[in-house]
Amino acid sequence: MRLTISDFRLAISGLLLIFSLSTFAQSNLTYELRVGTTGENALLANFPESYAGEKINIMVSVERLEDGELDFIFSNIQHPISNIQSFDSIYSYSDEIGTFWTVWRSNKEIKNRGQRVRVQNAYKTFEEYVRTNTAVAKRSTGWIWFVFAGLLLIAGIVSTIGYIAQRRKERLLTPVEQETLRRKRMGLRRHYGSQLYLWLLLLVLYAPIALIAVFSFTKSKILGNWTGFSFDLYVNLFTGKADAGLNSAIWYTVVIALIAAVVSTILGTLAAIGIYNMRARQRKMVSLLNSVPMINPDIITGISLFLLFVALGVSQGLATVCIAHVVFCTPYVVLSVLPRLSRMNPNTYEAALDLGATPAQALRMVMLPELWPGMLSGFILALTLSVDDFGVTFFTKGSGGLETLSTFIYSDARKGGLTPELRPLFTIILLVMLSVLIYINIRKSKQEEKK
């Protein structure tokens, strides 16, 4: 008997079913606590703003350790919180997983946000800890396994049904038809491995992104901690209840991107017209100059501009960031306008001048309508480049507290955790990007069909 595509399908369905069963089994396992609060792996967390001015309890989980080691860890925890004099151990108990818990209450108030503490979570009261206990203690990944297993199960069932339906249909065909069908499939079969490879690659590429998207629907502070489905983060994001730093970072990102995109579009379009009308040698020189910021990696552009501003004695802030963004955006605008220029009739502009138009009029009424698409794509490219940039912004933002989204994420991540509202923000950005790309793709294929 020869293998056909249907047999592969059956095999895949079987595998899917087996996998789904094993993942279901997986989802029922209790996970051992893995809160990194010991030794070098201790996570840094900061106190949320709302806790300022309150006495708090700090819950520290310590994996079962020798007594001597516990002492060491306790003293180590106390140390970094410099403006809290000491913590009294008020509760301590062991839970069933074998983890030793101790609860400390600060006897002084937490002054401000951003205190670095070697703890995973802070709770106002012990009761609050107990309420959210499962999330912390079990770090409930079980839920995800459950969904994953469900998806696998559905895929397995669908593909089994498909297999059965196809087999039935095939029985009704004449032998000749069956033979042609079989040949067709033999041709397609060799793509199965390739397709599997691509899908696996995509799965890995999208796993972290999917993680962000999934966890935008829960309100836990830590990514990877499922505390029930909720839209709270989305609501916070749109009602401005999110962290003040995040709000201003979003605002600055938008402002900088718009300024940089508008300026670089104007500058780049004019430059493209100029370059297009230059003699070959000059044009080559300017194109070389144009490609320098594109070749330079972020860090070099950032550092060189940083040195320039230092040398000039300019204090760095919004203006310097905007200049820096114009520097690396404009070359792309030039490159997207140039092809439009070479496609347009070079004589129309002169004709307009001969017929009495001023250069400004000729530019507005003859050139712009032709260059418009190139300018628009340059503008959009500049916007995305500016929003995405980290390296250049990092070196030119100065120390005046100006943050864009990228630098905000960076300093946030270095503090130990991501501001939760970033998750819905980037889920939205992802969806917008996805729909724009799909739209462009559809339009392109429609245009190709017309041709």
Place this chain on the structure above:
Amino acid sequence: MNKLVQIFSSRRTWAWPYIAFMAMFVVLPLILVGFYAFTDIHGEFTLRNFAKFFTHSEAIQTFLYSLMIAVFNTAICLLIGYPAAYIMAQEDFKTPKVMAMLFILPMWINFLLRTVATVELFNMCGLPLGEGALLFGLCYDYLPFMIYPIYNTLQKMDNSLVEAAQDLGANRWTCFWKVIVPLSMPGVYSGIVMVFMPTVSTFAIAELLTHNNIKLFGSLIQDYITTTDLLNYGAVLSLVLLIIIALTSFFGDHDNKEEGGLV
């Protein structure tokens, strides 16, 4: 006034503002990197900073380590990316456009956020952060930059050449190595440049992916350049990086007369 109008009606001059801008904010800053590298804090000429670099074992080690990481990452991206690009460029393969799009999409999401998400993924799976996580994260961030140019060149490739090779008796393997690979080299070169350059100069990803345990050359430069007293030494390190970049881009430019790039 009339003369001014004349100047501006010759459209060649329209590039002047841009040229002036670039001279001020691209050329001058790059010259300044060199200037700072050859001077001390007081602005006097000195070679001491270079001498410091060659005797500073931490800097040399970090530099070599970063180069090694970048080479490894480029190799991994090429090994993973080439087959993917090749498969997608096959004519009879179903839905290649959508696939190509899906591979490019992650490039448009902030790479820091993707890196943080990678860190969380590692935490969630219970995998340790370190060198492995670093390579995974770098590869994850830059893989699309490898796939895209190769895919582009392969797609534009004249398929009749492959058919000719098959007609002349080449088997699939020979055909691949003797026809397809040489023809896709421009894309491979530009992919290598596009992955190698950002990897060798990366400075934020490594800190996040290794919990600050591994320092790459970019982070070292960042440390020195933001410290006022050591700014000149930081400039030396930047100059070293600049030379590497120049060499790489020369390598990419040399064999890549045909376009195969991203833009």
